[in-house]
Amino acid sequence: MAMKALLVGAGGMGRAWGRNLVENEDVELVGWVDINAAAAAEAAEQLRLSSAFTGDDLSKAIAEVKPDFVVDVTIPEAHRDVTVTALKAGAPVLGEKPMAASMEQAREMVAASEASGKLYMVSQSRRYDARLHAYRQLIADRIGGSLGILNSDFYIGAHFGGFRDEMPSPLVLDMAIHTFDAARYLSGADPIAVYCEEFNPSWSWYKGDASATAIFEMTGGLRYTYRGSWCSEGAGTSWEGDWRAVGPHGTAVWDGEHAPSADVVLEAAGFHSKTEKVSSEIAPDYIGGIAGSLRDFIHALKTGETPMGECHDNIKSLQMVFGAMESARTGQRVRLD
Ligand SMILES: NC(=O)c1ccc[n+]([C@@H]2O[C@H](COP(=O)([O-])OP(=O)(O)OC[C@H]3O[C@@H](n4cnc5c(N)ncnc54)[C@H](O)[C@@H]3O)[C@@H](O)[C@H]2O)c1
Known part of the structure; x- marks a missing residue:
């Protein structure tokens, strides 16, 4: 029924x-x-x-x-x-x-x-993306489980109108939550501390700061850096961001659009190690976006399993958002653990 x-x-x-x-x-x-x-x-x-x-x-x-x-x-x-x-x-x-x-x-x-x-689950819909899923798998299988470096860039000139134009921190509060959450999903690491600067370029059409740069210390020694802007016209990144993940066995990149790929170390000898290019497998039948999160939620209600975005987990991504905002406000590095 x-x-x-x-x-x-x-x-x-x-x-x-x-x-x-x-x-x-x-x-x-x-x-x-x-x-x-x-x-x-x-x-x-x-x-x-x-x-x-x-x-x-x-x-x-x-x-x-x-x-x-x-x-x-x-x-x-x-x-x-x-x-x-x-x-x-x-x-x-x-x-x-x-x-x-x-x-x-x-x-x-x-x-x-x-x-x-x-159950209270947050629909963090951009987690439900076959390419993000493939990127996570590529990192885990080929780069080495524990990343040391993770970078993401997000540059989109978005003319929304409405509440985003008026709210404080429109980028960090309304959008970066997706990217921060993806960083946790890709790395399996949780936040320990953040230093962030939020700012609003002179031409910005937003009332609140629509640009930000942040450095997160994550568990396992990972440093995750975020650069982004909502008021960057031209040469935009995808809505998923542009990523670089570096681990013990190489580097995996994803432009947020096409299939992710990696340079994997074959032989560590000489000035540059010998690497091979590896591409990822994208599941053709993956159900993404809000259709994916709804399915996950219903499955959880039926089985009692814990879905992605369950509130105890999702609050850690939100903590990255509010920690970044606090750091920007105070000019201090903020502990999150
Ligand atoms: N996952 C995504 O990719 C994605 C994309 C867009 C928006 N969102 C999120 O969806 C939410 C809604 O965004 P939107 O763009 O539809 O906003 P919106 O302003 O278009 O619509 C919000 C609606 O909520 C109603 N509302 C406000 N307070 C209410 C209350 N107390 N009780 C009942 N109704 C109330 C308003 O009257 C309005 O109709 C936001 O949290 C936004 O961040 C997520």
């Missing part, structure tokens, strides 16, 4: 989630809530969900439709209230990134998951 989903948030991403839920054969979308009730009603109508509950009151919606789970696609500032309300009412939650607008709120959400005994 299909599981009943209640969706909260009917903005751009909420509508993408509406389609995602409707297209999943294990799910029935039974309700849609937004503080703008008309937006929820219109979004439901567009998907021809004539019998779905719509409105602006989450608690009422939960009481009415008794969902098997809630999907939170509201703005970051609302994630805590929506998630805690749903968990307290006994509904597992699949929420959009970033988990919360502060570490304090995020800890409250993790505590609410523990108190209710219900």
Whole structure:
């Protein structure tokens, strides 16, 4: 029998989630809530969900439709209230990134998951990417498990309009979470400390700092460096970033677009070691993006397995975000462990 989903948030991403839920054969979308009730009603109508509950009151919606789970696609500032309300009412939650607008709120959400005994997973959708998965495999199989160096560049000139133009730290809080999370996923390492500078170039069309450079000390001695900008016109990187991973047996690179590859040491002799180029295998049937995270979440609800993005794990990626912001604010290296 299909599981009943209640969706909260009917903005751009909420509508993408509406389609995602409707297209999943294990799910029935039974309700849609937004503080703008008309937006929820219109979004439901567009998907021809004539019998779905719509409105602006989450608690009422939960009481009415008794969902098997809630999907939170509201703005970051609302994630805590929506998630805690749903968990307290006994509904597992699949929420959009970033988990919360502060570490304090995020800890409250993790505590609410523990108190209710219900799963709270963050849909860190860019983890669900066949190429990222292949890159991780290539690093583990050919470069050596423990990386020493990991670099990523993210340069995109994005003219969004809306909340990102007004919020503080739009790059680090709204986007770098994906890249930081990918760094944890690729390396298997967790953050220990960060030094970061956030800045806003003179021509930036953002109110908050839209560029950043950060150095993370990670477990196992790894240094992960991040450089990025939302207001960099031209010669853009991909949305996944441009990566270099260096380990004991060589270097693996990925431009965030094409298949990742590696130069693997064959013979360590002479001035330059002899290396061979190795390409990666990309799984053709991999289900990516929010369709992938939804499948992972449903599988976890059915089996009790811990999915990627489970709140106790995802909060470590969020910690990289808030640690970087604190470092930028104070000018100090910030410990994260
Ligand atoms: N994974 C991705 O690649 C990706 C891409 C885009 C957005 N997102 C995330 O999705 C979330 C939503 O982004 P968006 O672009 O759809 O924003 P948006 O501003 O277009 O929509 C947000 C909606 O939430 C509603 N809302 C706000 N507070 C609410 C509350 N307390 N209760 C109910 N509804 C409330 C608003 O009325 C609005 O309709 C954000 O967390 C964003 O970071 C993720």
